[in-house]
Amino acid sequence: MAFVELDGLRFHVQRLGPTDGRPPAATAVLLHGLLTDSLASYYFTLAPALAAAGVEVLMYDQRGHGRSGRPPSGYRLERFVEDAVGLLDRLTGDGPVHLVGNSFGGTVAFGLALRRPSRIAGILAIESEPASAGWATKLDGILRRAETELSDETTLAWVTARRGAHTARLARAAGRLLDTTTVARDIPASLLPAEAQLRTVRCPVLAVYGSESDLADQATWLEELLPDCRSTFVPGQEHSVLIEAPDTVLGLTLAWLRRHGAALRGPGARAGRDLVEEGLR
Template identity: 55%
Template sequence: MAMIDANGLALHVERMPARMPARTAAGTAPPPTVVLVHGMLIDSLISYYFTLAPRFAAAGLDVIMYDLRGQGLSERPPAGYRLEDHLDDLEALLDRLDPAGPVHLVGNSYGGTIAFGHAARHPGRVASVSMIESEPATAAWSRKMAVNLARGAEELAREGLFAELTEKHGKHVTKRVRSAARLLHSTTTARDVPASRVLDEDAIRSVDCPVLALYGAESELAVQEEWLRSLLPDCRTVVVPDQEHWVLVGATELTGGLILDWIRAHTPVPAHTPIPVHTPVPAAGDVIR
């Protein structure tokens, strides 16, 4: 575990070095770097630690994971939770870690919104973006977040909630939900996130790095995949049947294979690179069957 000062906060960071460094005639080439950004409230870098991170490291990627401000083991300030605050954190963290070359960003849910926002801000620093059940920050996104966070704050204050969760799902789930409740009730998160600066369609179109977007067929976000492809110059979307919002957990193997292939397809790699091709990258708007 490492605590790194970035943007004035102590952020919890974990790294999994590439286990199979790429070799060229001149020696060992720096492995591609992938940065994994988790979702909001009950999430933390742990969601990657036991899903994508080990697979990516074994495939020859240098993996960086971190807890967002206020979540996991990172510092929890009382205010400062707009999207641009999270973007400042990621920018400062990458400045501190100084990875070799442009990074591949993978974001789950709100983490995908952060990843896309970073690509819009720093096009030259991003090799590709993979969004899992996520969307860019737009005016519609802001309105939705305001409703969802207000509803979440109310539900997480409900009497008897934690006893019910412990009985149904155990103490581990209850611990994570308690942490989410503290974030909503002791910080300005619910007010700050909907007040974030958003992107218009011209700003979204300006993101020219390759973007892969994965959606669950039963998720409310799946309807936007055609819209996203219509705006981005290099975008593939995949709709996964029988999945709702938690595609990362419900279809981990498929998700990992698709993202690895996307990274491989958009990394200038030396000969004999160890990053394997797992699943052919589907055509835009494909549905995995």
Template identity: 50%
Template sequence: MAKTPTGDITTHVQELRAGAAGEGEPPVVVLVHGLLTDSLASYYFTLGPALSAAGMDTVMYDLRGHGRTDRPPTGYRLEHFVEDLALLLDALGEHRPVHLVGNSFGGTVAAGFAAWHPDRTATLTMIESEPPVATWATHIADGLAHARRDLVHDQAIEWIKERYGAHTARLSRTAARILQTTTLAEDVPAGRLIDDDLSALRCPLLAVFGADSGLSAQVPELEAKVAQCRTVVLPDQGHSVLVEQPGRTRDLVLDWVREHHARRSGAWAGAVG
């Protein structure tokens, strides 16, 4: 693990280099985690090691304000998160187009990067995510307002502990501290957006949803508006697809990256299995 200067903050990053030989240059996959209760650690137990073992250079990092990355009091608009990623790739000397994988808010960050840095993006995978359009801004504003109001109460934390366990309760306390000590709740919904027609998303898009999640209602719109789009809806799943279906999610991402990297390079063949 390392901490790397990225503009006004220092970012905690973990690189897992390709663990199996393949022909040609391997793809590079960047994993972007969710908001408040998440960090790069979630990828250790789901996608990161599997992608590396399959012959892909894999980058995981903590978003600003999260994990071991710096937590400035301000500067949490979407464009700040996107610029952090661009600066991180520069600092790592990574100039290959990247395959972005984002979970929840991480998918929104990844979509923003894909829209504003199309030359640096090979593919985009959004797991239980929304692109950064006006409806997303409304949804995230409501969710953050409720979280900031509710998580300061011990009763709310105890309810979370009883229902989801002590670990989730600890993460919720951390989320409360972030919301009380930074401008994140105000900044995120006020950030830069893309047009509702999604014309800014020009790279291949894989969108994965749980059937029981309200976000799966986006499927018809994504398929209609994004030219190179594949959607997968997993039955009997809610928002926690990455955690509850890590094997299925891993296979979807592996197949997606392999397919599109092979198209771009015409030569690479990573490990199978």
């Protein structure tokens, strides 16, 4: 475990180097989602296998989440992007990096690509979208509902019974974040990029959706918006693709890295090659 202080806030950072000790085939920065998420979602799914394939992996708990600092305010999207820019500049040298963003983490990744286009080799966005007026309105509704539901013991008891104690602990932690910070009001008030700005994101983008997710309907729009964007759908999945189908997401990530120049090795080399040969994006 390591901590990095940035602009007075302490961030919990984890870095996994290639397990064979050789120079990395690529660098991947993994960005987690909002409220119930943390870097642990990657630590127990994609990260170890990526390191075994020769990738240098950087993960961190976003502000207010996991073991990072939790200021009472300062949760507009642009603050999360500033954090990502600062940590990228501090911890990854000058070379290009691949971004993997889950849900809100993908929205941060698109913001980072706007701020540091020369540093971004590509974005793999898992159940995610760039910030827009529609995104802000949707997040406003989700966060307002979460504020009510995650402070209700009846709801939390239902989560425990249906989803288990671990998910209930995550829900309680999310409730505390909502109760002790301005995150629910800050996110919808974020500065939003214009559509013309989003069209300047020219790095390759792979958008991964659960086939049963509401977000899957945006695939055509995103492909038309971004110059180099392709979509793929994980059958039978909704929003929690990373957690519910980690092996599939891992295979797609390895294939995507390989497709964009990463000379993978070890067990990931074969997996990535197989998916490319099968034509998966």
